[in-house]
Amino acid sequence: MHAVDGTEERAACETKTPNTTSCCQPTLVCLFNHLMADYQKSVRPVRDWKQPTDVSIDIMIYSILNVDEKNQVLTTYIWYRQIWKDEFLIWDPEDFDNVTQVSVPTDKIWVPDILINEFVDVGKSPDIPYVYVKNTGHVKNYKPIQVVTACSLDIYSFPFDMQNCTLTFTSWLHKIQDINIRLVRTPEEVQNVSGLFMDTGEWELLSVIPKNSTFEENNDTFAEMKFFIIIKRRPLFYVVNLLLPSMFLMFMDVMGFYLPPDSGERVSFKITLLLGYSVFLIIVSDTLPVTANGTPLIGVYFAVCMALLVLSLTETILIVRLVHKQDLQPPVPKWVKRLVLDKLTAILCISDKKRFAPVRTPSSDGPRHKENSNSTAKLAHYTCEPPKDYEKSLGVAFPQQDGALLVDSILHEVTSIRQFLEKRDEYRDIAKEWLQVGYVVDLLLFRVYLVALSAYTITLCTMWSLYSNGGATVETLSFKATKME
Numbered sequence: 395m396h397a398v399d400g401t402e403e404r405a406a407c408e409t410k411t412p413n414t415t416s417c418c419q420p421t422l423v424c425l426f427n428h429l430m431a432d433y434q435k436s437v438r439p440v441r442d443w444k445q446p447t448d449v450s451i452d453i454m455i456y457s458i459l460n461v462d463e464k465n466q467v468l469t470t471y472i473w474y475r476q477i478w479k480d481e482f483l484i485w486d487p488e489d490f491d492n493v494t495q496v497s498v499p500t501d502k503i504w505v506p507d508i509l510i511n512e513f514v515d516v517g518k519s520p521d522i523p524y525v526y527v528k529n530t531g532h533v534k535n536y537k538p539i540q541v542v543t544a545c546s547l548d549i550y551s552f553p554f555d556m557q558n559c560t561l562t563f564t565s566w567l568h569k570i571q572d573i574n575i576r577l578v579r580t581p582e583e584v585q586n587v588s589g590l591f592m593d594t595g596e597w598e599l600l601s602v603i604p605k606n607s608t609f610e611e612n613n614d615t616f617a618e619m620k621f622f623i624i625i626k627r628r629p630l631f632y633v634v635n636l637l638l639p640s641m642f643l644m645f646m647d648v649m650g651f652y653l654p655p656d657s658g659e660r661v662s663f664k665i666t667l668l669l670g671y672s673v674f675l676i677i678v679s680d681t682l683p684v685t686a687n688g689t690p691l692i693g694v695y696f697a698v699c700m701a702l703l704v705l706s707l708t709e710t711i712l713i714v715r716l717v718h719k720q721d722l723q724p725p726v727p728k729w730v731k732r733l734v735l736d737k738l739t740a741i742l743c744i745s746d747k748k749r750f751a752p753v754r755t756p757s758s759d760g761p762r763h764k765e766n767s768n769s770t771a772k773l774a775h776y777t778c779e780p781p782k783d784y785e786k787s788l789g790v791a792f793p794q795q796d797g798a799l800l801v802d803s804i805l806h807e808v809t810s811i812r813q814f815l816e817k818r819d820e821y822r823d824i825a826k827e828w829l830q831v832g833y834v835v836d837l838l839l840f841r842v843y844l845v846a847l848s849a850y851t852i853t854l855c856t857m858w859s860l861y862s863n864g865g866a867t868v869e870t871l872s873f874k875a876t877k878m879e
Contacts, residue, residue, distance in 0.1 A: 439480040449478040452578035458597040463683035468545040476535040484531040497524040511562040512543035552690040553632035564618035575617045600624040651840045655713045664707040717832035726827045
């Protein structure tokens with residue numbers, strides 16, 4: 395734009411040379427009046443109605459403001475550029491002091507009705523009331539837009555997910571014979587998103603892939619321009635606050651198997667872990683995305699971990715019940731001994747099953763039986779002795795009948811004590827056998843639990859690693875977009 399001195403302008407008005415206008419107002423005012431004279435903004439600005447108006451558009455993603463998984467809505471802030479030629483806004487710069495472009499109000503000229511098909515809400519975009527018009531008739535409409543669009547979000551691989559949202563620009567009314575849509579830049583320049591995007595939020599912009607196409611509706615053909623916006627979530631926050639605490643709790647559950655199964659501490663420990671995991675799920679429930687289409691993989695992971703904790707507690711309760719000492723506990727069946735103490739110990743590579751529980755050695759039983767036998771023999775010997783000899787041996791004089799009754803009573807009491815001790819030893823042996831069975835079964839269930847937990851963890855890590863590597867997806871979308879052009 396060029397400013398014109400007031401004296402020169404008045405002189406030009408007075409001389410009225412052929413290279414100047416007859417307007418005595420400032421140059422820009424004269425140019426605007428000249429352009430708006432007999433201008434009809436309600437008519438497509440072409441002199442030949444058979445000639446389509448080529449509208450070139452371009453977008454640059456500045457920021458990802460919000461990704462609403464529940465409502466399937468993407469909110470972005472873009473810089474939008476729109477260029478078209480208005481054949482009614484052409485002038486000779488020499489007639490207006492070599493002015494080659496001027497800004498005019500948007501509501502004064504014709505503007506193409508290009509909208510985004512995925513619009514679901516009007517964003518808080520600043521109002522830009524002017525457009526630039528060049529002397530060749532090319533109109534530049536540059537403005538920032540907060541775009542709130544619908545997007546089909548796939549959160550199955552959350553928090554390692556990558557989303558592909560589409561912005562489709564098309565004329566709402568005009569057919570391709572009236573308005574044709576093109577790109578301002580080349581597709582390679584559009585895909586280069588480095589430099590402008592504000593890369594400090596939760597989402598990372600991987601690529602923007604443009605695709606020019608047409609579609610038919612009611613036997614009419616319309617032009618459209620699609621921009622595939624490929625974004626990837628940064629998972630560090632969710633790994634630290636969701637996955638690691640869950641892994642720590644599951645690790646402690648595995649360590650709980652090393653507590654003795656015959657103690658009640660393991661049950662209370664497992665119950666504490668289960669309650670702690672329940673509180674953890676309540677806390678993180680607001681962090682997990684919620685959709686009606688499906689459950690994310692991390693939700694399945696938490697549910698399976700809770701199920702594993704319940705199974706671990708159930709297994710602990712069964713083992714504690716199995717090894718619990720009871721006086722009336724029946725002996726271990728022979729088939730259980732063969733199956734558990736013989737076959738399972740061989741399968742689990744247990745060389746000595748008696749190392750699981752202390753076993754009474756025969757050397758400790760020998761003196762006890764010998765002592766009991768000697769005591770019984772002595773009592774029997776005393777009962778066979780004459781009363782006088784017995785009284786002399788005890789140093790006490792008893793009546794003859796009372797002495798015999800006393801010896802019989804003592805013999806009866808000693809026999810009862812011996813039977814009680816033998817019965818107690820029998821119950822102890824039965825309890826030790828059940829304890830051995832419980833240890834073997836506990837070891838078997840622990841190894842099965844450990845294998846299941848390891849397989850589940852490896853499967854999840856493999857799936858998440860595949861989802862987190864999004865390079866193949868970007869290349870695939872680029873190939874599809876290029877092929878469909």
